[in-house]
Each structure stands twice: as C-alpha cells, then as structure tokens.
Amino acid sequence: MEEYTPTWLDAITTDSARTIAKATGLSHTTISRAADNPTPAPAVVVAVARAYGYNPVEALARAGLLTTAEARPTTSEASLRAISSRALLQELLRREAGDGQN
Incomplete structure (x- = not known):
C-alpha cells in the first residue's frame, strides 16, 4: 500500500475542489x-x-516551484553582507560628495 504524502494544497486547505x-x-x-x-x-x-490567507511564497516552495532557500525572507543585513566592501565604500563616498541622491 502506498503511503500518503501531503501535497502543497493540503498545507493550505482541506476544502473540496x-x-x-x-x-x-x-x-x-x-x-x-x-x-x-x-x-x-x-x-x-x-x-x-x-x-x-496563506503566504504565496511558502505555497510555491511547498509546491516545489521554489527552493526553501529561495523562499527564505531576506533581511537588509543579509543583503548588505552580500555587497563588497569596495562597493559599500564607493556608495558612502558618493553620498558624502552630496549629489543629492540618498
């Protein structure tokens, strides 16, 4: 007998089609x-x-359309860590130069 595996839809609702x-x-x-x-x-x-009222990104991950890493929320800290030190310093210098584009 085949074991039942819940689907992406089961995670959201048990309502009929x-x-x-x-x-x-x-x-x-x-x-x-x-x-x-x-x-x-x-x-x-x-x-x-x-x-x-279910998170669409989580639903896409449960459906196998996104990986769990892709579905993971990003934070501004994580985004900043991905930027090189050189790029960060260049941005700081640009802002200090006062071009008005903060």
Missing part, C-alpha cells in the same frame, strides 16, 4: 489538475494561497 474554485474564481477542474500535478501552475498556487 469546488469550494476552492469558488474562493479563487478558478474552475474546479483547474484546481483538481493543479492538485494532482507534480508541477502545478504557479498562478494557481498563488491564487489558492491568497484566497486562504
């Missing part, structure tokens, strides 16, 4: 196809997530 269709404005066949597809259409995943 018809109920999800009403909530999203998509057809129930579109919902059913996306639920059964190993690579569902991103627009369907996002529509379902939004309709149920």
